[in-house]
Amino acid sequence: MEKFIRHTGVGVPLRRSNVDTDQIIPAVYLKRVTRTGFEDGLFAAWRGDETFVLNNEAFASGSVLVAGPDFGTGSSREHAVWALKDYGFKAVLSSRFADIFRGNSGKQGLLTGQLSQDDIELIWKALENVPGTEVTVDLDQRVVTCGEIVAPMQVDDYTRWRLMEGLDDIGLTLRHTDAIDDFETARASHKPRTLV
């Protein structure tokens, strides 16, 4: 996994709350069996609308999505993260994320940074005033800057460490195989098994 320390890129203002994962990528795009190529499904229902933000050329190359509250609700589909990453997004900023989406993002190297809604509003205005404006997301310092705006960003310590080190989950856990073996030895025999 690629390390994430800081990133600067075009900010994309997505003025919508409750963007659920069906909006990020509709179910019809989930059928691939590979890990790449999901960018064409990103916000598919909205891409046909010429006023949609990503259809503005100045935002099309964006890599920092600045979204309304409750981003990523609904289905647990990790394809939502893949679609954002495949499109080129490195970070999503919102005042509130759905839990599963945030978990999925951390594991794939997509940063979900939590900002106050006031700061989100300020950044939205800055991005809308001058489309193509860049946003810097500094995970090391936990700060987002956009022109004059300097906004503190919440990311929990563990996720921050993982992202900054670029560490993969399974490798981390397999360092504790002995503890798993011990736990299994002590498991109650009445627990069910799927194979007989």
Place this chain on the structure above:
Amino acid sequence: MGKTLAEKVWDAHVVRRAEGEPDLLYIDLHLVHEVTSPQAFDGLRLAGRPVRRPDLTLATEDHNTPTVDIDQPIADLTSRTQIETLRRNCQEFGVRLHSLGDAEQGIVHVVGPQLGLTQPGLTVVCGDSHTSTHGAFGALAFGIGTSEVEHVLATQTLPLRPFKTMAINVEGTLGPGVTAKDIILAVIAKIGTGGGQGYVLEYRGSALAGLSMEARMTICNMSIEAGARAGMIAPDDTTFAYIDGRPHAPKGKEWDAALEYWRTLYTDDDAVFDAEVSIDADALEPFVTWGTNPGQGLPLSASVPDPDSFADESEKAAARRALEYMALEAGTPLRDIAVDTVFIGSCTNGRIEDLRAAAAVVKGRKKADTVRVLVVPGSAKVRLQAEQEGLDEVFTAFGAEWRHAGCSMCLGMNPDQLAPGERSASTSNRNFEGRQGKGGRTHLVSPLVAAATSVRGTLSSPADLEPAG
């Protein structure tokens, strides 16, 4: 201080705990379906890792499977590819799979409980947000993403931070025509689609005690629609009776040992929840959604709300957008909304009790001419059971389509979809834009409301029907 039910189950599964790190939690049961697993198996293959515990893993085909002509090859190429990939992966990694046509095939959250694999005190995961269903048994059950699926396949564990706990106290007695679905829609309308974020909800109170396992599963199933990680109900004699005798239930001495443990699974009197919410069961009415998220619901007797009536600016905007998408006018009585399609099924309401309830309403009646009615059992076993009880004949005589098991019209992924602009009354769990097909408009309802709606053609409860002739 005592522990909540969720804390008891969590603590019993901690493999490793270290300061500043998530707990490493052992997973007792891992359910798998074709949509969220291919990339996980792909990851294992790339890293040369085996499945650690195939004997704690079960796969089924549900999201992409057609519900008619199931003996024919799946027409949609990508759907077929996902199914075939699951079959190949299960064979390669030694995972038990119930394929389309198999007697145990069905929606993963219907199959687990029906096999007796879902038991109190287990940790259950699946790459599917409606895994919360299994919490009805007092299991800690939650949806995970594909990376986590790979993690569980490789290690049978997950690194997780403890969830907060929220009590949902449902006190009182449900009135006639009011069901578990109405309870959960009312809960979501009350706390909002984000209200449960970070929490395990524990449903408690006198209204829960009398509910069947099917009803409890309906409630826990939709916990995720309130943003919660999981929903749980403490197991009781109803739970134990449901499990007893099922294929994977413990037997003999193992049953006694299991039962002794299961009886310890309740929230201690002196335990403290991080949050509490109360619902008055006596005051509940049949609930329906009018908007495009499951929190946008109201009693059936209400009218489509005026967006300006919401205090919060973002709720106002969301309501305005929802009404536009749903093509509804503020002030329209919900009962006047005509639908094109009624869907009875899904992991929320596709169990035998749901089909019985719907059949009891439509028996001896004819569906409205303007409505297409799909009845889709949650599993092949449910379908068989329903046929043994003659429910298929009731539905067919009514004019409904009697289908094979699968996720069907709950999500726009298989051939069962709404056409653009079509409106449904659906017993499923999500009314998101396009969820049931691009441009489709969804009203979430209980099986009773779905059945009554299919008679009248507009959103209705059984109380609105003339006596059957």
